[in-house]
Amino acid sequence: MSDSWDDYADGWDSNSDVIEYSKIAFDSLCEFISLEGLNVLDFGCGTGQLTEKIARVASSVVAIDSSPKMIEVLKNKNIHNVNSLSWEISRNSINENPIFKPGFDLIVASSVCAFVPDYEKILSDLKLLLKEGGIFIQWDWKRSHEDDDFGFTNEIITNAYSNVGLSLIRVAEEFSLTSEKGTMQVLMGVASNA
Ligand SMILES: C[S@@+](CC[C@H](N)C(=O)[O-])C[C@H]1O[C@@H](n2cnc3c(N)ncnc32)[C@H](O)[C@@H]1O
Numbered sequence: 001m002s003d004s005w006d007d008y009a010d011g012w013d014s015n016s017d018v019i020e021y022s023k024i025a026f027d028s029l030c031e032f033i034s035l036e037g038l039n040v041l042d043f044g045c046g047t048g049q050l051t052e053k054i055a056r057v058a059s060s061v062v063a064i065d066s067s068p069k070m071i072e073v074l075k076n077k078n079i080h081n082v083n084s085l086s087w088e089i090s091r092n093s094i095n096e097n098p099i100f101k102p103g104f105d106l107i108v109a110s111s112v113c114a115f116v117p118d119y120e121k122i123l124s125d126l127k128l129l130l131k132e133g134g135i136f137i138q139w140d141w142k143r144s145h146e147d148d149d150f151g152f153t154n155e156i157i158t159n160a161y162s163n164v165g166l167s168l169i170r171v172a173e174e175f176s177l178t179s180e181k182g183t184m185q186v187l188m189g190v191a192s193n194a
Pocket residue numbers: 005006018021022043044045046047048049050064065066067070087088089109110111112115116117
């Protein structure tokens with residue numbers, strides 16, 4: 001596997017696993033919250049598989065990703081209510097960009113938190129971008145074995161929310177995906193900035 005997400009950008013939208021994952025994640029999102037009228041941040045949006053679906057219902061979406069090539073693919077889709085940018089989140093950079101100023105009603109992170117170097121730091125930065133009472137939702141691969149170092153457990157997610165001051169709403173096995181690599185469970189974590 002390449003170290004750079006840029007290398008996956010061209011084929012991302014035709015990857016059947018990516019398409020399936022974003023469809024099911026979107027369905028689970030809509031079961032949990034009504035998107036109408038919401039200002040949403042899609043963190044680690046990739047080429048915007050989930051962004052596009054959210055944008056059809058929400059008021060606006062800011063879509064950010066650290067990979068310039070992923071963002072280039074999304075920008076070329078020209079979705080009228082999506083503002084996309086290649087951006088590395090940090091406390092300082094949040095204050096520098098006016099796009100983040102109003103805060104978000106909802107932040108989604110679909111299959112990204114398990115790939116960042118410091119999950120709790122990202123969570124505490126994202127918390128700064130949530131309005132009071134705003135909702136954070138993530139989907140991530142569940143660890144197959146306790147001693148794996150990739151993916152999350154319910155406990156890791158629950159503890160991280162508590163450590164950064166997000167109020168846990170729920171963490172659950174939401175769906176599973178079967179590919180040539182086998183069947184993997186996906187955890188959905190939901191918290192509020194209450
Ligand atoms: C598995 S892909 C998921 C993309 C998209 N959410 C989807 O479901 O198709 C992980 C994405 O997270 C992005 N990413 C990884 N680390 C990041 C970070 N620190 N900040 C923003 N995006 C990041 C990658 O560039 C990549 O596009």
